[in-house]
Amino acid sequence: MHTIPQPQPDARPDERLRLSPLVLGLWRAGRVQLPRPRLVELIAASLDVGIDTFDLADIYGNYAGEQAFGDALAASRVPRDRVRLVSKGGVCLVSDARPAHRVKHYDNGAAHLRASLDASLQKLRTDHLDLFLVHRPDFLFDADELADTLRQMVRAGKARHVGVSNFSPSQQRLLAARLPELAANQIELSVLRRAPFEDGTLDLCQEQHCIPMAWSPLGGGALFTADAPDMQRLRTALAEVGEALGSATPDQVALAWLMRHPSGVIPVLGTTDPARVRIAAGAADLRLDRQQWYHIWQAATGCAVA
Amino acid sequence: MHTIPQPQPDARPDERLRLSPLVLGLWRAGRVQLPRPRLVELIAASLDVGIDTFDLADIYGNYAGEQAFGDALAASRVPRDRVRLVSKGGVCLVSDARPAHRVKHYDNGAAHLRASLDASLQKLRTDHLDLFLVHRPDFLFDADELADTLRQMVRAGKARHVGVSNFSPSQQRLLAARLPELAANQIELSVLRRAPFEDGTLDLCQEQHCIPMAWSPLGGGALFTADAPDMQRLRTALAEVGEALGSATPDQVALAWLMRHPSGVIPVLGTTDPARVRIAAGAADLRLDRQQWYHIWQAATGCAVA
Amino acid sequence: MHTIPQPQPDARPDERLRLSPLVLGLWRAGRVQLPRPRLVELIAASLDVGIDTFDLADIYGNYAGEQAFGDALAASRVPRDRVRLVSKGGVCLVSDARPAHRVKHYDNGAAHLRASLDASLQKLRTDHLDLFLVHRPDFLFDADELADTLRQMVRAGKARHVGVSNFSPSQQRLLAARLPELAANQIELSVLRRAPFEDGTLDLCQEQHCIPMAWSPLGGGALFTADAPDMQRLRTALAEVGEALGSATPDQVALAWLMRHPSGVIPVLGTTDPARVRIAAGAADLRLDRQQWYHIWQAATGCAVA
Numbered sequence: 057m058h059t060i061p062q063p064q065p066d067a068r069p070d071e072r073l074r075l076s077p078l079v080l081g082l083w084r085a086g087r088v089q090l091p092r093p094r095l096v097e098l099i100a101a102s103l104d105v106g107i108d109t110f111d112l113a114d115i116y117g118n119y120a121g122e123q124a125f126g127d128a129l130a131a132s133r134v135p136r137d138r139v140r141l142v143s144k145g146g147v148c149l150v151s152d153a154r155p156a157h158r159v160k161h162y163d164n165g166a167a168h169l170r171a172s173l174d175a176s177l178q179k180l181r182t183d184h185l186d187l188f189l190v191h192r193p194d195f196l197f198d199a200d201e202l203a204d205t206l207r208q209m210v211r212a213g214k215a216r217h218v219g220v221s222n223f224s225p226s227q228q229r230l231l232a233a234r235l236p237e238l239a240a241n242q243i244e245l246s247v248l249r250r251a252p253f254e255d256g257t258l259d260l261c262q263e264q265h266c267i268p269m270a271w272s273p274l275g276g277g278a279l280f281t282a283d284a285p286d287m288q289r290l291r292t293a294l295a296e297v298g299e300a301l302g303s304a305t306p307d308q309v310a311l312a313w314l315m316r317h318p319s320g321v322i323p324v325l326g327t328t329d330p331a332r333v334r335i336a337a338g339a340a341d342l343r344l345d346r347q348q349w350y351h352i353w354q355a356a357t358g359c360a361v362a
Numbered sequence: 363m364h365t366i367p368q369p370q371p372d373a374r375p376d377e378r379l380r381l382s383p384l385v386l387g388l389w390r391a392g393r394v395q396l397p398r399p400r401l402v403e404l405i406a407a408s409l410d411v412g413i414d415t416f417d418l419a420d421i422y423g424n425y426a427g428e429q430a431f432g433d434a435l436a437a438s439r440v441p442r443d444r445v446r447l448v449s450k451g452g453v454c455l456v457s458d459a460r461p462a463h464r465v466k467h468y469d470n471g472a473a474h475l476r477a478s479l480d481a482s483l484q485k486l487r488t489d490h491l492d493l494f495l496v497h498r499p500d501f502l503f504d505a506d507e508l509a510d511t512l513r514q515m516v517r518a519g520k521a522r523h524v525g526v527s528n529f530s531p532s533q534q535r536l537l538a539a540r541l542p543e544l545a546a547n548q549i550e551l552s553v554l555r556r557a558p559f560e561d562g563t564l565d566l567c568q569e570q571h572c573i574p575m576a577w578s579p580l581g582g583g584a585l586f587t588a589d590a591p592d593m594q595r596l597r598t599a600l601a602e603v604g605e606a607l608g609s610a611t612p613d614q615v616a617l618a619w620l621m622r623h624p625s626g627v628i629p630v631l632g633t634t635d636p637a638r639v640r641i642a643a644g645a646a647d648l649r650l651d652r653q654q655w656y657h658i659w660q661a662a663t664g665c666a667v668a
Numbered sequence: 669m670h671t672i673p674q675p676q677p678d679a680r681p682d683e684r685l686r687l688s689p690l691v692l693g694l695w696r697a698g699r700v701q702l703p704r705p706r707l708v709e710l711i712a713a714s715l716d717v718g719i720d721t722f723d724l725a726d727i728y729g730n731y732a733g734e735q736a737f738g739d740a741l742a743a744s745r746v747p748r749d750r751v752r753l754v755s756k757g758g759v760c761l762v763s764d765a766r767p768a769h770r771v772k773h774y775d776n777g778a779a780h781l782r783a784s785l786d787a788s789l790q791k792l793r794t795d796h797l798d799l800f801l802v803h804r805p806d807f808l809f810d811a812d813e814l815a816d817t818l819r820q821m822v823r824a825g826k827a828r829h830v831g832v833s834n835f836s837p838s839q840q841r842l843l844a845a846r847l848p849e850l851a852a853n854q855i856e857l858s859v860l861r862r863a864p865f866e867d868g869t870l871d872l873c874q875e876q877h878c879i880p881m882a883w884s885p886l887g888g889g890a891l892f893t894a895d896a897p898d899m900q901r902l903r904t905a906l907a908e909v910g911e912a913l914g915s916a917t918p919d920q921v922a923l924a925w926l927m928r929h930p931s932g933v934i935p936v937l938g939t940t941d942p943a944r945v946r947i948a949a950g951a952a953d954l955r956l957d958r959q960q961w962y963h964i965w966q967a968a969t970g971c972a973v974a
Contacts, residue, residue, distance in 0.1 A: 454958075454959075463959070464959055464963070465959050465962050465963045465966060465972070466962070466966075466972040466973055467958050467959055467961075467962035467973065468958070468962070468973060469958050471958070498973070498974065500958070501865055501929070501961070501965070502928060502929065502930060502958060502961060503930065504874075504930035505874055505875070505930070507930075528974070530866070530868070530871075531868075532837065532867075532868030532871035532872060533871055535871070535875065536871040536872070536874055536875040539875045
């Protein structure tokens with residue numbers, strides 16, 4: 057696993073983003089309102105295997121997930137400089153926690169994003185995020201305004217780096233034209249959701265040195281539960297490659313398959329089970345060769361490449 | 363409405379294009395051969411509500427629309443510097459007015475476009491257009507030749523600005539690589555034709571500061587006539603937002619919904635009815651908030667955003 | 669036909685690629701293991717009509733095609749500087765000639781491409797290719813590594829020019845961001861496979877001055893054998909245009925139709941029949957006017973342009 061770097065008190069805004077090779081996502085923890093002792097355990101298990109980066113969003117757990125995580129992190133007594141914190145803003149849920157919202161919408165305007173970041177910092181009990189992401193592309197985002205807003209977050213020291221999530225290539229290209237230092241685009245990506253390999257998303261990330269973070273990197277679990285013959289074929293391929301790599305598990309292989317991409321994909325683990333986190337971390341030690349990679353691609357698509 | 367700027371006799375070619383916030387399109391007027399008195403009335407009604415920009419094309423009214431409009435404008439005795447004129451060339455109809463045409467085709471070659479512009483100037487009784495657009499992307503356009511042709515139109519003073527119409531993002535990017543000062547891309551865009559919001563068209567316009575002009579901004583009328591349940595749902599949403607904005611009409615809301623986009627969409631009104639022009643102009647005074655905008659999006663698509 | 673240029677012993681890497689206006693492709697010759705005398709005859713017929721560029725790939729003829737062609741070229745006693753040689757690497761077939769391959773895959777890694785080029789040079793009995801192409805886009809290509817690999821091929825004098833094949837616009841844009849001098853993208857293109865006219869492929873080629881080479885430029889023969897009514901309509905259109913151009917044959921027209929594109933499309937002929945090569949070469953003398961071009965487009969698509 058990645059060696060945890062020393063704190064960088066005077067990091068310049070343009071310094072390249074560094075996350076652990078896998079990241080723990082707290083979406084599900086928020087959704088199931090994971091009790092604090094289990095959150096503390098999950099944080100400890102993650103750090104124990106070198107996963108020091110935690111991915112949140114203002115809306116997780118119906119706007120309560122950041123607070124729960126921040127409380128657990130404080131209870132864990134882990135120093136701030138031992139972890140890296142990612143959070144997001146820009147989505148507005150219809151929720152009893154936001155009575156003013158009448159329709160689900162996005163808001164990438166300056167006022168909303170600034171308030172969102174400030175609230176995240178407070179709930180996470182920190183003065184900065186390592187990475188702040190625009191959660192979803194607001195159809196109405198003004199590129200100049202959004203670029204300024206993100207740049208000011210970095211200048212104010214509230215976010216070491218900024219990026220986006222679920223942005224299409226043309227949206228990313230637009231924003232990057234005003235803010236070249238976009239550090240990440242967090243997208244849905246897995247062996248079951250391969251479109252970004254072909255629709256230009258990963259190409260643009262590689263072109264712009266923007267790190268793709270993969271949410272649902274195991275397909276939300278369908279990979280291991282669905283019964284369809286093509287899913288069985290894919291599981292067989294993952295198992296075969298795992299065997300060849302020395303008893304690696306299928307989920308390790310599915311993660312390593314993503315991480316093999318030259319754009320530097322970082323999977324965002326969705327589990328709340330410390331045991332699965334420990335297993336998943338092993339993916340960072342695997343490196344598929346091209347034949348193994350294409351064997352899985354072929355099993356996933358059902359046909360050989362052209 | 364927009365304040366009509368003073369004439370700019372020595373405008374530099376690189377000065378930003380300024381049109382009124384809504385534009386009157388003469389496609390339908392040409393098609394129905396609107397009689398001169400009604401054209402005169404339409405021009406007056408438009409100017410009266412701050413719509414000083416008129417959108418034509420060589421082919422409108424089977425190649426007779428520009429002449430009819432030019433005659434009506436002359437009859438109106440409106441000074442040239444009180445109006446802004448947009449026209450287009452590059453489409454070749456099969457028409458009794460063009461006996462040499464055997465197949466509908468596009469021609470973005472230098473000779474055709476220059477002759478087209480010269481003819482437009484003559485018919486419109488002016489020495490310059492405020493904006494000349496390449497009407498449709500000729501599969502055979504040579505980017506160097508087309509860029510030179512357009513640039514020379516500006517240098518010769520025959521067009522204050524130049525742009526395109528119905529260009530895809532890759533076509534626009536190609537031409538803009540040779541001619542960065544493309545001022546506009548006139549595309550089909552409405553709450554019923556939302557693809558440009560997602561396929562990169564509006565993203566690229568915003569990236570390149572190229573103004574999207576929206577033709578059929580009310581969906582060619584289908585918005586207000588079609589009976590399908592999803593259309594009724596959309597009409598209900600427009601009516602609700604109109605109500606919230608102070609008794610705005612559904613067509614005003616549908617136009618303001620487009621104009622809310624940060625790329626600066628300018629609707630090209632298709633009506634020949636002065637009363638509808640007067641109503642439509644009111645859209646310029648409306649500003650939807652994000653919830654209103656997404657409420658309409660959701661009604662149009664039938665589902666909430668992700 | 670194109671005048672064959674003199675040899676350029678000290679050609680600079682950035683000098684523009686020049687190929688004959690049509691190219692002879694050896695894919696089919698490899699596939700059918702065309703006997704040497706017939707290869708010699710094919711080479712002579714090609715040179716006789718000004719086609720001095722030959723297109724190969726390491727994998728043609730199950731990895732034996734380059735050797736067969738190199739032997740035939742040697743037997744032809746044609747001086748090296750009278751021909752231009754194109755080859756490709758980066759695809760890995762499952763083949764008895766490559767027992768280590770367990771799955772069809774792509775490999776655009778430095779080691780594989782270098783070895784592939786070196787083997788091509790040896791089999792073709794030359795010290796340089798005029799053009800080396802990355803045959804297929806490896807999902808795992810690292811743009812920096814690939815750009816360096818290709819650049820070093822040019823610097824080492826082993827390839828006068830480098831390019832790609834079957835790259836999507838976003839893949840090409842990614843690689844070109846690191847290696848602007850990509851000279852060609854060889855793609856499937858014909859009156860039956862028109863997607864590249866509309867999906868940005870030809871737009872990007874024109875933008876970047878990258879020559880599109882068209883494989884299967886006659887649709888693999890379907891154009892002249894299929895019985896469907898729409899194919900008959902297309903054949904009729906080709907025949908009509910051929911007649912108007914002075915007894916040109918349908919295949920000449922179909923090729924000239926491609927070559928009319930301003931990006932400078934170069935068809936890669938797939939035939940092994942010297943007679944067909946001689947006929948095809950005549951396409952270089954044809955120039956369709958726009959109406960003829962759109963007449964064929966309309967016949968191919970079944971509808972007039974918008």
